[in-house]
Amino acid sequence: MLIVGTGNGNPPWHFQDEKGEFAGFDISLARILAKGLFNDPTKVQFVVQAADARIPSLLTDKVDINFQFMTITALRAQQVQFSIPYYREGVGLLMNNASPFKDYNTLLAAGTRVKVSVLQNVTADDMVHAALPKAQVLQLDSEANAIQAVDSKRADAGAVDASTVRWLTIKFPGKYKDSGFGWFANWYAASVKPGDDIWLTFVNTVLLDAMGGLEWPTYKAEYAKYFGITLADPPVGFPDALRLYQSTGHLRLQ
Incomplete structure (x- = not known):
């Protein structure tokens, strides 16, 4: 079971829908990661936490990873390891x-x-x-x-x-x-406890696959659901990851 730190009451990122189930783009990405780990997107447990608990929860092993609209900063990068970005806020x-x-x-x-x-x-x-x-x-x-x-x-x-x-x-x-x-x-990314580069590499691999590989249809559908934007499909044979990020952020790099 994947243990994911996240929030609640912050649509379109993480909230509970009318059925009381977790929803939001952060939640969708966590389910994509669970699918990569277990071939089952439901094998994830969400731990609701305040924003200021994101780093302590990682460092005390309460969660395996945070998907909680966390902005990449140099100061935070001294305390946690960030995944590749999944959204440009x-x-x-x-x-x-x-x-x-x-x-x-x-x-x-x-x-x-x-x-x-x-x-x-x-x-x-x-x-x-x-x-x-x-x-x-x-x-x-x-x-x-x-x-x-x-x-x-x-x-x-x-x-x-x-x-x-x-x-x-x-x-x-x-x-x-x-x-x-x-x-x-600014960039949003997942965060993990420092020191486990194998885990971080796996997370990055899953996210990269979601943002232009086999899981692209899922990422594209969830993006449209929560942001109202239908992303253009990355062209086949195009390897430039930076340009890929441009296509998946609401604000484009200039």
């Missing part, structure tokens, strides 16, 4: 369908007339202004409240994870729209 702008603004370009052109809601933190203003230099910034105490500000039209757009934008526009197409712009990109 970033910040997106969620808009109300009833907004008078059409997309990112109209938000940008509106200058100081635009108000953007965002999760409160010390870099929030700088982050928003990197995309919309003249926008007013409305800092709120949770991402849920940043989204609610878009619902109530207190904000013209909400600066939230790009994957959240994709998920909400899929689930509520009559309510939300995507501005079409993303920035502040």
